Amino acid sequence: MTARNLITPAQNTWCPGCGNFTIQFALKNTIAALEKGGVSSDSLVLVTGIGCHAKMADYLNINSFYSIHGRTLPAATAIKMADPSLTVICCAGDGDAYAEGLDHLVFAAKRNVDITMIVHNNRVYGLTTGQYTPTSPLGFRGKSTPGGTREDPFNPLELMLASGATYVARGYSRKMAELQQLILGGIRHRGFAFIDVLQICASYFNASDYYDQRVYNLEGHDILDFGLACAKAREWDYSMDAPIALGTFYQVSRPTLGERLQPQKERSTDREGAIARILARKS
Amino acid sequence: MNEVSVLIGGKAGDGINSAGMMVAHLCNRLGYRVYMYFDYPSLIKGGHNFAVVRAAEEEIGTHRRKVDFVLALNQDTLALHQEMMTGETVVIFDSYRVRAEGIGVHVPDVLKEEQAPPVMGNSLLIGAFARAAGMPWQVVEDVFRRQIPKALEQNLKVARRGFDAASERRAIPPAGRSMLPVISGNEAIGLGLLHGGLDAYVAYPMTPTSNLLHFMAEIAEEHQLIAYHPENEIGVMIMALGFAYAGKKTAVGTSGGGFCLMTEGLSMAGMAELPVVVVLGQRTGPSTGLPTYSGQSDLHFALHAGQGEFPRLVAAPGDPAQAFAWASLAVSLAWRCQVPAILLVDKTLCEGFYSYDRDKAEVPQMGGIFPGTPGPGYGRYQDAENGVSPLLFPPSPDTVIKVNSYGHDERGITTEQASLVNLMAAKRGRKTAFLANEVAGLPTVNIEGARNSERVLLAWGSTLGVCREVAGHFGLRLVQPVCLSPFPADTLRKALAGAKKTIIVEENALGQLEMLLARHGIRADARIHRCDGRPFALEELIARVGEVLQ
Numbered sequence: 001m002t003a004r005n006l007i008t009p010a011q012n013t014w015c016p017g018c019g020n021f022t023i024q025f026a027l028k029n030t031i032a033a034l035e036k037g038g039v040s041s042d043s044l045v046l047v048t049g050i051g052c053h054a055k056m057a058d059y060l061n062i063n064s065f066y067s068i069h070g071r072t073l074p075a076a077t078a079i080k081m082a083d084p085s086l087t088v089i090c091c092a093g094d095g096d097a098y099a100e101g102l103d104h105l106v107f108a109a110k111r112n113v114d115i116t117m118i119v120h121n122n123r124v125y126g127l128t129t130g131q132y133t134p135t136s137p138l139g140f141r142g143k144s145t146p147g148g149t150r151e152d153p154f155n156p157l158e159l160m161l162a163s164g165a166t167y168v169a170r171g172y173s174r175k176m177a178e179l180q181q182l183i184l185g186g187i188r189h190r191g192f193a194f195i196d197v198l199q200i201c202a203s204y205f206n207a208s209d210y211y212d213q214r215v216y217n218l219e220g221h222d223i224l225d226f227g228l229a230c231a232k233a234r235e236w237d238y239s240m241d242a243p244i245a246l247g248t249f250y251q252v253s254r255p256t257l258g259e260r261l262q263p264q265k266e267r268s269t270d271r272e273g274a275i276a277r278i279l280a281r282k283s
Numbered sequence: 284m285n286e287v288s289v290l291i292g293g294k295a296g297d298g299i300n301s302a303g304m305m306v307a308h309l310c311n312r313l314g315y316r317v318y319m320y321f322d323y324p325s326l327i328k329g330g331h332n333f334a335v336v337r338a339a340e341e342e343i344g345t346h347r348r349k350v351d352f353v354l355a356l357n358q359d360t361l362a363l364h365q366e367m368m369t370g371e372t373v374v375i376f377d378s379y380r381v382r383a384e385g386i387g388v389h390v391p392d393v394l395k396e397e398q399a400p401p402v403m404g405n406s407l408l409i410g411a412f413a414r415a416a417g418m419p420w421q422v423v424e425d426v427f428r429r430q431i432p433k434a435l436e437q438n439l440k441v442a443r444r445g446f447d448a449a450s451e452r453r454a455i456p457p458a459g460r461s462m463l464p465v466i467s468g469n470e471a472i473g474l475g476l477l478h479g480g481l482d483a484y485v486a487y488p489m490t491p492t493s494n495l496l497h498f499m500a501e502i503a504e505e506h507q508l509i510a511y512h513p514e515n516e517i518g519v520m521i522m523a524l525g526f527a528y529a530g531k532k533t534a535v536g537t538s539g540g541g542f543c544l545m546t547e548g549l550s551m552a553g554m555a556e557l558p559v560v561v562v563l564g565q566r567t568g569p570s571t572g573l574p575t576y577s578g579q580s581d582l583h584f585a586l587h588a589g590q591g592e593f594p595r596l597v598a599a600p601g602d603p604a605q606a607f608a609w610a611s612l613a614v615s616l617a618w619r620c621q622v623p624a625i626l627l628v629d630k631t632l633c634e635g636f637y638s639y640d641r642d643k644a645e646v647p648q649m650g651g652i653f654p655g656t657p658g659p660g661y662g663r664y665q666d667a668e669n670g671v672s673p674l675l676f677p678p679s680p681d682t683v684i685k686v687n688s689y690g691h692d693e694r695g696i697t698t699e700q701a702s703l704v705n706l707m708a709a710k711r712g713r714k715t716a717f718l719a720n721e722v723a724g725l726p727t728v729n730i731e732g733a734r735n736s737e738r739v740l741l742a743w744g745s746t747l748g749v750c751r752e753v754a755g756h757f758g759l760r761l762v763q764p765v766c767l768s769p770f771p772a773d774t775l776r777k778a779l780a781g782a783k784k785t786i787i788v789e790e791n792a793l794g795q796l797e798m799l800l801a802r803h804g805i806r807a808d809a810r811i812h813r814c815d816g817r818p819f820a821l822e823e824l825i826a827r828v829g830e831v832l833q
Contacts, residue, residue: 004659004681010696042678047525050688057685058696063677065528066687066697067521068551074518078525078533079677081509082483086529086677107514261509269507275474278502279641282464283311283429 004041006031010058017206019173019199020052023091023120024059026180031062033184034087045088047076049096051127053120053199056091070100073108076115077257084258087187088115095125098134098156109163109192111257116186116193119156122201123238130204137239142204157233157249160194161226167193168229168250172215173200174208178246185248191256198244211244218247226250286339287315287455288350289412290367292360293405296328302354302405303334307465307636308426309413310338314458317465318748319636320346320818325490325574331359340458344602344637344748348822351453352416354408355381356390373452375411377404386411386449393444399437406438410445417454420446466639468632468745469495471603472562475610477502478646480618481560482531483509485519490574491564491630492536516541520548520559527557528686530676532614534560539568539581546588549623553593553711555686556664556672558617558624560610565629565744567816576816577630579744579790582799585625586768592708594715596624596722597768601747603637604644605729605765612725615649620718621671627767629790631818632745647725657682662693666706670713719769727766728774736760737783740828741807743767743796746788749819753828759786764796772803784808786831788824 006028014020035041044062048054050069057064067075072090080088097105097119108117124142125131132142132149135156139148160168167189171179179197186193198215200208214236222228229250236242268274287310291302300321307317315338323332335346350367353360355376361368361383368374378387388411390404397403406427413423423442431438466474473495476484484499486492496512503510509531513519519535526533537545542563552559565581567573585597596616600606606628613624655661655673661682665672672693677684685695690707692698729747732740732754739760742750747763754761762778764771779785787797787807792814797807809831813819819827 008696040678042680042682045528045677055697057687061683063683064685064687064695065525066555066685066689066691066695067524068547068688071517071521071548074513074521075525075528077513078483078485078522078531079529081511082526082529082531083677103514104518107518265505267503267505267507271477271480271506274502274506275477275641278470278474279464279466279639282466282470282639283308283462 004061006041006061008059008061012059013055014052015202017200017202018052019122019201020056020120022173022176022179023118023197023199024056026176026183027056027060029180030183030187034187039087043086045079045086047072047079047088047090049092049101051093051095051125053091053093070096071104072096073101073104073117077108077111077113080113080115080258081261089187090115090117092117092119094119094121094123094133094135098154106159106163109160109165109194112164112166112191112254113257114191116183116195118183118195118197120199121156121196122199122205123207124201124205126201126204135238153238155233155237156196158230161230161233161250165194166191166252166254167248169195169248170246171195171197172211172246173197174212175215175246178217182248189251191254214242214244215246216243218245218249221247223248223251285456285458286337287352288347289336289352289354290333290350290360290364291336291354292331292333292364293356294328295323295326295330295332297332297356298402298405299332299334299356302409303336304465304636305409305426305430306336306412307338308430309418309422310336310455311462311465311638312422312426313418313455314460314462315339316342316460316463316638317636318343318346320631321634323575331357331363333360333364340460342638343752345752345818345821348820352412354412355383356404356408357381371453373415375408375415375449377408386415386452388445388448393441397437397441397444399441403438403441406441407445410442411449414446414449415452417451463638463640465636466603467494467634467636468603468606468628469634470498471606471639472610472626472628473498473502475607476534476560476614477508478607479611479614480532481508481534481614483511483526483533484536485511485513485522485526485533486536487512487516487519487541489538489541491566491633492538492562494634495536495562516544517548520545523559524548524552524555524557527559528676532558532618534562534614536562536564538564538566539584540571542584542588550589550591550593551688552623553589553591553595554688556621557686558621560613560617561623561625563625563627564633565627567814573816575630577745577790577818578814578816579629580792580795580814582627582767582795585627586799593711594620594622594718595768596622596718596766597627598624598766599627599744600765601632601744601763603639606632607644608646609765611646612649616718616721618652619650620714620721621674622714622718627744629745635745649721663695664691664693664707664710666693666710668713669717670710671717715769722766722769722771725766727764727771728778729763729765730760730778732761733758734760737781738832739779739782739785741785741787743789746790746819749821749824750788752821753824756825757828757832767799770799770803772805775805779805786811786828790814
């Protein structure tokens with residue numbers, strides 16, 4: 001393909017200071033890097049859910065499937081099954097991935113479908129103007145919980161490790177270079193790559209200072225060690241004060257859904273022949 | 284008409300469905316056309332199952348209330364179905380479990396002697412039945428060899444014991460016609476989908492379409508087809524849309540409860556203009572209802588499911604020939620017009636078995652998809668005179684293909700601008716008209732029986748089989764709208780021209796077809812409803828129609 005402007009003319013409507021800008025640039029740079037490495041942008045498909053994150057489908061000038069709330073993964077799974085040569089990337093919000101579409105997230109990890117899932121985890125519903133999400137801290141005062149939430153958040157990294165994801169990482173929207181590496185690593189990973197991105201919501205949950213003081217990069221960490229990955233994932237529970245590790249927690253190789261679906265034997269494409277053969281068995 | 288009816292009953296796990304199929308195949312071998320109704324509760328073991336096999340010289344699609352033979356593997360078969368028996372009925376039974384007059388064979392003793400497993404008990408009764416019906420042993424052997432994949436020799440030995448223990452009571456004369464395949468409605472749908480060019484079938488198990496999932500999964504073992512069973516019906520529908528985006532012609536199958544979960548995806552199919560075929564097998568509702576029984580109470584649900592306004596095809600075939608044809612047409616029309624297509628069927632059709640004559644089922648040839656031209660200028664929702672935008676699938680060279688559940692512009696980018704919203708609504712409107720036009724040339728309304736009679740029986744879906752015979756019995760005109768959206772109002776009015784008395788038959792309480800007709804100013808004079816999940820037996824509907832005609 002010819003060099004393409006990777007940004008569409010669509011007017012960007014994210015709030016000033018929104019963490020989505022960083023994710024967009026990281027994605028754009030990743031796509032450019034892939035292109036240099038021989039992966040044509042024609043073969044990329046971006047699948048988004050519904051929410052602020054999902055505007056990525058309008059802003060990036062690549063193939064896209066702007067889905068409905070919570071439903072990125074079934075669409076992405078089918079697109080990858082339909083044509084394994086495509087590179088399929090999902091952008092989902094925390095409401096998408098962890099509330100409305102949690103079942104699909106667990107199953108995508110279980111199947112090890114070869115796609116990359118980027119969760120824009122701002123820990124608040126932005127587009128619906130500020131309600132708590134599954135990863136909001138205990139006591140979060142949102143419009144639906146004016147007295148503060150009375151339930152603990154869950155830890156998406158632990159959940160993904162338990163579900164069988166073969167690439168589990170966490171990034172931060174104020175660390176773009178590192179985030180870019182995590183996304184590129186996820187796309188290059190053969191299997192289900194999950195990246196939880198702590199994303200600043202400038203309007204409803206600006207946790208910049210909180211994160212800036214606590215984040216650190218995982219170094220000298222053995223990404224093949226499942227036990228260690230779980231321990232590191234549990235270090236911060238998305239509620240209490242603790243150091244917050246960024247980077248790849250876990251990465252292993254396991255057969256992908258696509259590999260397991262490869263037919264064992266040659267299959268016929270003659271429809272009339274198949275119909276006649278099946279009917280012949282029924283008399 | 285020369286015909287025979289056989290009731291086979293036992294507890295769940297006795298293999299009553301397969302025993303019924305064997306009886307059907309024996310009759311098929313004698314040159315009869317067959318139909319089988321299978322009645323079972325929602326459980327795996329225990330409970331009472333029964334099948335009614337009917338064989339006749341002409342094509343049939345309903346069972347009778349009175350039977351000529353009973354094969355009883357439990358006492359319930361006699362106790363619960365006394366009204367189905369006459370003085371002439373020949374009863375063949377397991378003398379260990381059942382007290383009766385007729386031909387008794389001791390199932391446990393024979394199975395023990397032949398070292399055969401309990402499930403082979405029905406082979407013993409089938410052998411005895413064949414002898415009682417005057418069939419030569421060769422017929423039994425031929426049918427067993429064709430139909431029994433496992434432990435054939437042992438099954439034959441057990442059947443021979445039954446054959447030898449019985450004597451001829453009521454001979455079924457050979458009908459002399461050539462044999463036909465005996466298939467279920469689900470199988471007819473599956474084959475029709477294949478004929479229409481299906482690439483993928485996605486479903487979560489739910490009666491009465493689970494067997495369609497099994498059938499497609501079997502086909503996918505040897506044929507180029509994706510069959511997949513994901514986590515739930517929400518995932519099913521969204522997967523279908525993902526497949527469609529990537530150019531794979533896809534169908535999903537479910538019943539009302541699963542379809543509830545699919546409606547958000549159905550609405551997205553409408554907005555994003557992604558083709559999908561939905562096989563919606565009705566059962567007795569509301570809610571879980573009677574999972575293994577039939578009904579026609581989801582017509583309005585199928586017509587209106589999903590938020591917003593968008594064109595859709597809804598077709599309700601009434602027998603395997605129509606099911607094959609409309610399954611194929613549903614795939615073609617969904618893709619040509621980029622709309623969701625719903626094949627509205629029910630338990631009676633899905634799980635009933637019928638003689639199927641492929642040669643009689645002509646599928647009208649449809650036009651193909653409208654392909655796009657790759658390049659930077661491509662817009663997935665580019666406006667067109669007929670409202671149908673040219674299609675491309677990723678990867679296409681130098682082309683960005685964007686589908687969107689939001690209001691969007693011609694390139695698929697989100698917009699809330701009033702002029703563009705109006706443009707897209709107008710485009711969907713023209714697509715609605717285009718779909719109606721495409722459908723207009725098809726057999727949307729089926730007319731049979733006494734075409735000039737002023738007395739009309741109006742039916743839809745699986746009651747076609749029983750209504751055909753009832754119309755024949757009384758000399759009525761039979762009118763069956765098959766396509767229900769876009770509604771063929773003019774064609775139906777013509778089909779009803781000159782009618783003085785129109786009787787509608789529906790398996791629901793509120794008269795859903797009648798409500799739809801009323802919207803188009805078409806009135807019925809009388810109505811016959813049934814909503815207990817059981818299909819009408821021939822004698823039952825004759826009695827009900829007879830009352831109305833008086």
